[in-house]
Amino acid sequence: MNKYVVLHGIGDLRIEKEPIPDVGPHEVLLKMSTVGLCGSDLSNVYKGYAGDHKASFPLSIGHEASGVVTKCGSAVEHLKPGDRVAVEPGGPCRICDLCTSGKYNVCKAACFHGKPSRGPACLARYFKHQADLCFKLPDDVSQEEGAIIEPLAVGIHACRRANITLGSSVLICGAGPIGLVNLLSAKAMGATNILVTDIRESRLEMAKSMGATHTMLVMEDDPQALAHNVEDIMGCMPESTLECTGVESSISTAIYATRSGGVIVLVGIGGSKLTLPIVNAAVREVDIRGVYRYTNCYPTAIDMIAKGIIDVKPLITHRFRFDEFKNAFEIFRAGTDGAIKCMISCE
The missing domain is CATH 3.40.50.720 (NAD(P)-binding Rossmann-like Domain)
Known part of the structure; x- marks a missing residue:
């Protein structure tokens, strides 16, 4: 069974279970490695909104993430089981004028995973995603660094x-x-x-x-x-x-x-x-x-870290196990002990 974190109301975070999902032709199944907590996560959890986006409960949580490919759809060619990847969250329609002009981040259909109809978000044991939004990590880029690709x-x-x-x-x-x-x-x-x-x-x-x-x-x-x-x-x-x-x-x-x-x-x-x-x-x-998220930035972000041009490791101040997710949110919220980037291991 897959385990994942769901927000059922303000401050009401729970672990839920469902069968590990199968993948479509253009999808991959990831065994999640690391998920970072973000300010928008905090706002959703403790306020019920982020900016002008009101949370719709239940809401799956987590979007700064890295994982390892465990299964590939029949049409996936650039990834294979065992590949370590950074996850670019969301899912644009790919066919509207905004998507075809390169501005897929502001596509009306694009949103972070979290809606019940989209299944678990990234704070999970397993996560299914579009293969072309999963970017292979070089050997010298860690899983934690891979999770920070999203905010970078x-x-x-x-x-x-x-x-x-x-x-x-x-x-x-x-x-x-x-x-x-x-x-x-x-x-x-x-x-x-x-x-x-x-x-x-x-x-x-x-x-x-x-x-x-x-x-x-x-x-x-x-x-x-x-x-x-x-x-x-x-x-x-x-x-x-x-x-x-x-x-x-x-x-x-x-x-x-x-x-x-x-x-x-x-x-x-x-x-x-x-x-x-x-x-x-x-x-x-x-x-x-x-600014709304990013567009075509993941390859640059990965390359910057791999070549040592940008060092994100000092940002990581706190680490938690998957079952410590509530404590992670509380410490990140309070900003105690110099908390900047709290990382949750999904291993």
């Missing part, structure tokens, strides 16, 4: 949307897991002047150790004053800002801080309705762009 892909996509390139000046709001993978991605793409902000000194210390040029502890709620501080610390107004908190005041700071003609990318998921100084951005031609 978010960072790569965000940095691409922000036009970050050699010599860019970048403001990153938030030093949580997503802020830190954006930091790693921005550095890998050539940014040379990077300021990371956060409300926790411990996370800023982590950002500094991972290559941030500057850090700034946020101790007030005045976006314009904070924007002036950003300019003073960086010596300029940043060309690109990656807003990774979703907090209204932080997004306002991002608008005031970004130089005229620059770009702000909204990476963090906040409330569905916000009050922001949009006119300030408009009259200075500051572009505000959204």
Whole structure:
């Protein structure tokens, strides 16, 4: 029998069982290895929503994942049993205009596994998935690193949307897991002047150790004053800002801080309705762009780790067994003991 974690209501996580699924011609069956917890998981579990997506219970949990192929469908040619893979979650329709133009991440049909009709999500013993959304891991990339490919892909996509390139000046709001993978991605793409902000000194210390040029502890709620501080610390107004908190005041700071003609990318998921100084951005031609997951980023993310250009291992602070999933969520929620990335072993 397959075991997997299901959310039945706010804070109500349970293990359920069902027969191990068979695979279709273009699918593979994975024995799951490692699953990382994400901020959107926390929001669903403890609030019942993530951004403007309301959770529909029961909801299967887990999308940052790696596994080992145990069975291949008849039409699968690029994978074989025993291959270790990173899982790109979701399932676009593949035939709409968005999918065929390369923007499959915003296809109306695309969503993380979690709906009952789609079966278990990744926090499971076994998981069935489309083979072309499973990416083989090189020998020198671990299963834990394979699970972090998913959030790293978010960072790569965000940095691409922000036009970050050699010599860019970048403001990153938030030093949580997503802020830190954006930091790693921005550095890998050539940014040379990077300021990371956060409300926790411990996370800023982590950002500094991972290559941030500057850090700034946020101790007030005045976006314009904070924007002036950003300019003073960086010596300029940043060309690109990656807003990774979703907090209204932080997004306002991002608008005031970004130089005229620059770009702000909204990476963090906040409330569905916000009050922001949009006119300030408009009259200075500051572009505000959204990010929803990633598109065609997994090969790049895997290659960056395999070649040592990006090191995600420092992000992993806590490890748990499969049957300790409730404790993992509580520690990740509280942020105790410096928790940044909590990994659950499904072995």
